[in-house]
Each structure stands twice: as structure tokens, then as C-alpha cells.
Amino acid sequence: MLAVFWRALHVGPYVTSLGGIVMDVTLLKITAVFYLLATGSFVIYLVLLRDLFPRLSPLLLLGGFLAHTAALGVHFFQSGGYPAVTQFREALSLYSWLMVAVYLLVQLKYRVTVLGCFVAPLAFLMTLGAFASGAGIGELPAGLKTYWLPVHVTLAFLGNAVFALAFAVSLMYLLQEYQVKNKKTTVLQKRFPSLERLDRLNYIFLVWGFPLMTLGIISGSILARVQWGNYWSWDPRQITSAITWLLYGGLLQGRAAAGWRGRKAALLTIVGFAVVLGYFLWGGSVFPSRHRGTFE
Amino acid sequence: MREEKILIVGLNHDTAPVEVRERVAFDRTVLTESLRRLRSLPSVEEGVILSTCNRVEVVAASADEEAAFREIRNFLAEQESVKGQRGLEGHLYEYSGDPAVRHLFRVAASLDSMVVGEPQILGQLKEYYVAAHEAGTIGAILHRLFHRSFSVAKRVRTETAIGSGAVSVGSVAVDLAKQIFDPLDDKSVMLIGAGETGGLVARQLQRAGVSSLMVTNRTFERAVELADQFRGTPLRFEDFHRYLKIADLVVGCTSSPEALLQRETVEKVLKERKHKPMFFIDLGDPRNFDPRINELGDVYLYNIDDLKGIAQQNLQERSNEAQKAEEIVDEEVAGFLRWLDSLDQVPTIVALRQKMEEIRRGELEKSLSTSLKGLSEKERQALEDMTSAMVSKILHAPITRLKKQSEEQDEAFYIDALKKLFDLEEK
Structure with missing residues (x-):
């Protein structure tokens, strides 16, 4: 390295x-x-x-x-x-x-x-x-020189950044839970926040990340209309976003209404983020998207 | 070598049983008087008394080791006889010089404690140091010794993990609770049974911030009694199941032959709580809670053996860390002894004279080779004599004072000050 x-x-x-x-x-x-x-x-x-x-x-x-x-x-x-953000490095x-x-x-x-x-x-x-x-x-590209681009990029990236943190606290939750449940003590335990706190952070990040993501998707579809002529065109990029959006939306709803928490919430958060991440890293080459810029 | 030596006479949890320690222990309310009595012993020049439930020690500085040891032994024996009985022989340890310094450093760093690494001892040490300081029984040597011991303790605490990890069943339970819940003060505990360990754990949890406590027992009177003691709410034994849904922590400490809680019960309770996490602590013998409870999500079950195992493991870790701490103590002892040796007055006086002479010669030569270049031999000699006379006159008063002081107890203080003021620390 x-x-x-x-x-x-x-x-x-x-x-x-x-x-x-x-x-x-x-x-x-x-x-x-x-x-x-x-x-x-x-x-x-x-x-x-x-x-x-x-x-x-x-x-x-x-x-x-x-x-x-x-x-x-x-x-x-x-x-x-x-x-x-047309280049990978710029996006990173x-x-x-x-x-x-x-x-x-x-x-x-x-x-x-x-x-x-x-x-x-x-x-x-x-x-x-x-x-x-x-x-x-x-x-x-000339067509993207509209103010919707910075709006879309900022919102989408911000939402994803918040979800990255939600992903991190969820991982920590699973680790900490495994340790407490199985009576294992490691050095990590001493620094990790309590399960309750990690769970609460997961919730806070979801509450912040979800609206950002929603706005990111809306501004994205406006851009799509400008670029491709349609708000929604079953582009793989749109589909993965929609899956993650549904997952997080469902989780948020489950938390509020059905008392989903802890392990279940952590797992769902991880899955949701994995979908986004997975498409960023590998999906693009299998299901090419017309979504210009960034992770191509 | 200077004559004053550091001495320690005392007893601790290793050398004396609790009855003996209690008899010798000094009463905090008359500590000043005890300190003055200690200081009035003919051979004791400086003295500090340290008296905790695990140790009673006298730290002193004296020029006459033998006599001081004898006097302090009698001093402690008297202290004991005030309370009726006699017989400290075999319980006392005595250290002087190097080993005494090491002993105090080890005490401060909690290496000599019953539970190695426990943090209270340093605070106690500071308290007794302050008491001696206020009573005026402390001089430059013990002053420096104690301050050094505080920084040794601090070093040990920051450079080793000696104080980390809970080592009692109660504190392990609190640590675990803190890994699950945060904050603790809006949680509630249900204590089932009147077992001693259960009470201990409940009390520790309360100290850690848990505010609400329910107590239940097979005989309701006992539950009321306990609730009173813990300022909690008594529950009838037949009813406690109904209250489980508002309990975040459940401590079982009964000797009931069959399990008090089954997995199925807890599963139901959990649904009612919307899966808010629960922490079960089973201190019972035989087990109070069905071990399958731990299979449920959002539920954590520890029994007494788990807790003891963790405590044991932490203790083991502490003793590994203690090894590192001993090395730090070694280093610090050597450093302190170097300082102590340097307090000897003769080399200090020599060094002071040398320093002055160096300055005089240096300045003189500088002037003679520049602005005063044209002076005759005679004039040069006169200048030489004059500057020499100036230096010895300036030094006369402090040196006489210092020599006179050597018969008084403040010698070390003056020497130390002199070395600092004139920057005489050896290179």
C-alpha cells in the first residue's frame, strides 16, 4: 500500500x-x-x-x-x-x-x-x-450544463455519505452484538459505543440520509428528462437507486411503526448500502448505464 | 552521601489480617495530632501517615535509621495498644533508602494493592500527603518523594493498561450493561431474590446511574425490606412476571431449585416491549434463568460464571500490565535516588564556587583582552584581587547559611533551591 x-x-x-x-x-x-x-x-x-x-x-x-x-x-x-464528476477520480x-x-x-x-x-x-x-x-x-457534455447537475450531485453524494456512516455504525452494531451475545471480549469492545447508542445513530443517519436520497433521486430524474427525454427509463442506475430507496424507506417505516431495531435494522442498512456500493464497483460493467460520469 | 534516609514502617493486607489493620488504623479526625506526635519523635525529621483499610504506613525521613525504626515501631505499637491489644510483631515491614522509595512508588501506582490497578489508592495517598503538609510535618525530601510518586502513578496509568477492565462481579456487570445500554439512568432493574451478590450488583448498577429498581422475593416482607434498603419498589413474587416488560435489566439471585424464567416467557415479554433490549444477569445457584433465553434476539444473558470468568481474565491482563509498570517504577526509583544524592551540601558548595569562578574569570579575560587591553601588570593584579574578593563576599552569606542549615531540617530545601537558582544541575 x-x-x-x-x-x-x-x-x-x-x-x-x-x-x-x-x-x-x-x-x-x-x-x-x-x-x-x-x-x-x-x-x-x-x-x-x-x-x-x-x-x-x-x-x-x-x-x-x-x-x-x-x-x-x-x-x-x-x-x-x-x-x-465526469471522471472517476473527481467523483471519488x-x-x-x-x-x-x-x-x-x-x-x-x-x-x-x-x-x-x-x-x-x-x-x-x-x-x-x-x-x-x-x-x-x-x-x-453540453447538455449537462444546467443547475440541476450540481444540485443532483450534491444531494445524491450527501445522501450516500450519510448512508456510508449508517453502514459503519451498523457494522459496528453487528460486531458489538456478536461480542456481547457470545461473551467474547476483544480490544474493540472498549471503544465501541453501546448497542443502544449505535442503534440510535443508525436511526439518526437514516432520518437524515433518506430525505437527501429522495431529493437526489428526484433531481436525478429531472436531469434524466433533460438528457434522455424521460424522467424514468428503467436505467440500471435508476433501478438500483430505487431498490435502495425502497429498502431504506421500508426500514424507516418499520422502525417507526413496528419497532424494528437493533440487529434487523443494522442488517437492512448494510444490505441497502451494499446494493449501491455493489453497483458502483461491479454492476456498471455488467449492466451498463447511460448515467454519465462518475463510476463508469 | 547525605545522611537523611527515607524510611517506611507499615503493614498491609498481605502482612496483617483485617483485625490487626483495624486496630492500628489512624482516626482521620485526630490525624493532625498523630502527625505531630510522629514528628516529635527524636529521630524523625519528616513524617507522613498513610492509613486506609488495606494498609497503615508511616513514611519518614531520618538521619538515624536504627533509632527512627525503633521509635516508629513503638509509635505504631502505642497506636494499637490504645485500642486494647498488643502484638504487631511479624506484621510489620520496614524499608529504608532505595527499597523504601520503590515501595512508595509501587503503592502509589497501585501495584501493591489487594486488587492491582484499583484507582482509589492514589487519591488516598494525596489526601494523607496534604494532611501532613498542612500539619507541617513534611520537608523537602518527602515533599519531593510524594510528588514523584504521584507522577509515577500517573505515568503507569497512561503508559500501561493496569487500571482497565473490571475485576469484580459487580463492576463486570456494570461494564456489560454499559455496552448494551446508554444512557443507564432511564433504565430500570428488577432484582429477584435476596442473595448477597444480587444486592451487590444492584447497588453497583445504581451507582452507575440506574435510577429505577424493583425488588421481589418469595416472602413479601423481605422484598419490602430490600426495597427500603435500595430505595426501590417491592413487588409480590406472584406478580413479578407482569412487570418484566418494564425491566431492562433483570438480576436473579435466588436458590430456587427450578428456573424462574423460561425462554417462552421472555419471548412474550420481548414482543410487548417491541424488542427493546434486555439484559439478564443470573447469579443464582442453581441457575435462575433458562439458558435458552440467550438464543433470543435483543436479549443478553450472563450467569455468575461468565461474570467471574471475565473478571478473572481482566485480572490476568492487569498482572501482565503490572510487569510493564514495575519497569517504570524501576526507572523512576533510579531517577529519584540520583536527585537525593545530589542534595549533598559539599558538592553543591563546590559547584557554586566553581560556577562563580568561571563567570569571574570569563568576564575578566574578556575585558582584559578588549576594552582594558592597555593595563599594566600591577593594574591587572589589582583587578584580579578585586573581582575575587567580590565573589567570595557575595558567596559568604549563602554558604555560611547553608553550612549552618545542615544542622537543621531544611537543609535539603535550601540545597535544592540553590541548585535551581544557579542552574547547578550536573550535566
Whole structure:
């Protein structure tokens, strides 16, 4: 992994040949370094049960976030004021930035430091992925130069970022539940929040993530109308979104009405996120979508 | 070497049974007086008394080790005889010098505690230190010794995991409850039976924040009695099933031959609760709760053996950590002894003179080779004499004072201050 990181830091000549994007690549490097440091600090917090300095880990992540914000800002202006998500790397970068933002807000309000142990390495790997998959600013198709694009991208990504955290707390829930149920004690147990708290966080993330996702889908279908002529056209991307939306909607309803909670809620959250993630990573090549940009 | 030595005479949970410890224990209300009595012993120059339920110790600084040991032994024996009986022989331990320092550091770091790693001892140590400080029975040596011991304890706590992991049945139960519930203060506990361990666990849970408690027992009078004791609500034994749906934690501690709760019952209760999690703690012998209860979702069942097993495991972990802690103590003892040795007055005086002479010579040479370059040999000599005289006059008062002080108890304080003020710490 270090080798990859090293290579990523040494894309120098290639990058400089592209002139204009030197600045945001440098900023992105700084971001990656911060995310890596944060990852180390969170691992020490989790496994060695030691706080280097009580609030260091989230602060390192914040440092990375600020550098990341600057990088994205530069990129934003270079791409002509539209969120540049036509390339995989751009999408990764934007998504990890939103995820870190959501985590930092959650940390501010709910103090779930342990969640950073999930967010920091993921943010680091995504930033790394952004390097590994090349550089440059993608060309935006003329038809997408509408204000619905930034709205759609922001909402959809934000919703997914919140669900990533819901996914993380659900995983933690299952782990913690397994440990308590089977009377196993591990080092993880000491840092994990209680089952009740993890369950409540799952609910909070759902409540925030679901409306965002809903709006993301609505704005997406408006874009689809602009681009493809129809709000709904049975595109695989639309179908997976709909499945996840139904899953989360059902879970939210089940929680409110039938008292679904705990293990069941955690499992459903994981399945819902897996559908999205699975399509991002593999589904696209099996069921190609007309959905331009990002994960193609 | 300086003459004053650090001495410790005392007894603890290892060397003396609780009856003896109780007899020697110092009364907190007359502690100042006891401290003054200790200080008035002819050979004791500084003294601190430490008295907890697991140990009674006198920490002292004295120039006459033998005499001080004898006096402190008598002091403790008197303390005991006040309460009627005699016979401390065989219960007391005595340390002086290096081992005494090590002992106090180990006590502070909770390495000498009955439950290794328990956190109370450091607070107690601080309390007794403050008491001695206020009574004026403490000087530079013990002052430094105790402060050092506090930082040793802190180091041990941050650098090792000695205090982590619950080691009693009650605290293990609380830890588990905290892994399931958060917050605890809106949860309620149902205590079934009057067993002693059950009461212990209930009390610990209450201390951890659980506010509502229901108590039931086969004889209702006993339930009322217990409810009174725990400020809970008594339930009739025939009725307790009906209240299960509002209990988040259920503690069973009866000796009932057949199980009080079956899986099916709990399953029903769970539905009524909309699957809000439940934590069952079975302290009964034979088992009070059907073990199959643990198969249900959102329900966690631990029995007394599980709890004991976890406590045992944590204790084992603590003793592994204790090994690391001992190394820290070794390091700190060596550091402290170096400081103690350095308090000797002769080398301090020599160092002070040397420092002054260095300054004088340095400045003189600088001037003579620059602004005062043209001076004659005679003038140079005069300047030399003058500066030398200045230095010795400046040093005269502090050095005489220091030599005189060596007969008084504050010597260490002055030497320490001198070293700090003139930056005389050896390189």
C-alpha cells in the first residue's frame, strides 16, 4: 500500500505537463497526508486504547478536510464552475470530501470518535484512488450544463455519505452484538459505543440520509428528462437507486411503526448500502448505464 | 552521601489480617495530632501517615535509621495498644533508602494493592500527603518523594493498561450493561431474590446511574425490606412476571431449585416491549434463568460464571500490565535516588564556587583582552584581587547559611533551591 502511496506522490512530471491542475494536485497530496496521519491516530485510539492527545484524531481529519476543500475549490474554478464528476477520480474526491464533512459534523454533535476509524482510512484510500486513476479535468457534455447537475450531485453524494456512516455504525452494531451475545471480549469492545447508542445513530443517519436520497433521486430524474427525454427509463442506475430507496424507506417505516431495531435494522442498512456500493464497483460493467460520469 | 534516609514502617493486607489493620488504623479526625506526635519523635525529621483499610504506613525521613525504626515501631505499637491489644510483631515491614522509595512508588501506582490497578489508592495517598503538609510535618525530601510518586502513578496509568477492565462481579456487570445500554439512568432493574451478590450488583448498577429498581422475593416482607434498603419498589413474587416488560435489566439471585424464567416467557415479554433490549444477569445457584433465553434476539444473558470468568481474565491482563509498570517504577526509583544524592551540601558548595569562578574569570579575560587591553601588570593584579574578593563576599552569606542549615531540617530545601537558582544541575 505504501508503494502505491509513494507512486501517487510522484506523479510529478505527468502532472506538470497538464499545467493548470498542479495546484489542486498538490493540495490533494496534502489532503492525503493528513488523512493518513488521521488514520494512524485513529488506529492507535482504537487498538492501543490510547489517546495520543485527546482530540488529535478528529483534528487531523479536519486538517485534511480543509486541504481537501481548497483542492476542490481550485478544481471547481478550473472546470468552469460545475462540479467535475465526469471522471472517476473527481467523483471519488468529491465523495470522500462529503463523507469527511458529514463525519466532522456528527463528531461535533454526537462525539462518536470511533466512527473516524472507519471514515479516515476510507477517505485516505479514496483520495489515493483519485491519484491512481489519473488526472485532468473531465469534459462536461453540453447538455449537462444546467443547475440541476450540481444540485443532483450534491444531494445524491450527501445522501450516500450519510448512508456510508449508517453502514459503519451498523457494522459496528453487528460486531458489538456478536461480542456481547457470545461473551467474547476483544480490544474493540472498549471503544465501541453501546448497542443502544449505535442503534440510535443508525436511526439518526437514516432520518437524515433518506430525505437527501429522495431529493437526489428526484433531481436525478429531472436531469434524466433533460438528457434522455424521460424522467424514468428503467436505467440500471435508476433501478438500483430505487431498490435502495425502497429498502431504506421500508426500514424507516418499520422502525417507526413496528419497532424494528437493533440487529434487523443494522442488517437492512448494510444490505441497502451494499446494493449501491455493489453497483458502483461491479454492476456498471455488467449492466451498463447511460448515467454519465462518475463510476463508469 | 547525605545522611537523611527515607524510611517506611507499615503493614498491609498481605502482612496483617483485617483485625490487626483495624486496630492500628489512624482516626482521620485526630490525624493532625498523630502527625505531630510522629514528628516529635527524636529521630524523625519528616513524617507522613498513610492509613486506609488495606494498609497503615508511616513514611519518614531520618538521619538515624536504627533509632527512627525503633521509635516508629513503638509509635505504631502505642497506636494499637490504645485500642486494647498488643502484638504487631511479624506484621510489620520496614524499608529504608532505595527499597523504601520503590515501595512508595509501587503503592502509589497501585501495584501493591489487594486488587492491582484499583484507582482509589492514589487519591488516598494525596489526601494523607496534604494532611501532613498542612500539619507541617513534611520537608523537602518527602515533599519531593510524594510528588514523584504521584507522577509515577500517573505515568503507569497512561503508559500501561493496569487500571482497565473490571475485576469484580459487580463492576463486570456494570461494564456489560454499559455496552448494551446508554444512557443507564432511564433504565430500570428488577432484582429477584435476596442473595448477597444480587444486592451487590444492584447497588453497583445504581451507582452507575440506574435510577429505577424493583425488588421481589418469595416472602413479601423481605422484598419490602430490600426495597427500603435500595430505595426501590417491592413487588409480590406472584406478580413479578407482569412487570418484566418494564425491566431492562433483570438480576436473579435466588436458590430456587427450578428456573424462574423460561425462554417462552421472555419471548412474550420481548414482543410487548417491541424488542427493546434486555439484559439478564443470573447469579443464582442453581441457575435462575433458562439458558435458552440467550438464543433470543435483543436479549443478553450472563450467569455468575461468565461474570467471574471475565473478571478473572481482566485480572490476568492487569498482572501482565503490572510487569510493564514495575519497569517504570524501576526507572523512576533510579531517577529519584540520583536527585537525593545530589542534595549533598559539599558538592553543591563546590559547584557554586566553581560556577562563580568561571563567570569571574570569563568576564575578566574578556575585558582584559578588549576594552582594558592597555593595563599594566600591577593594574591587572589589582583587578584580579578585586573581582575575587567580590565573589567570595557575595558567596559568604549563602554558604555560611547553608553550612549552618545542615544542622537543621531544611537543609535539603535550601540545597535544592540553590541548585535551581544557579542552574547547578550536573550535566
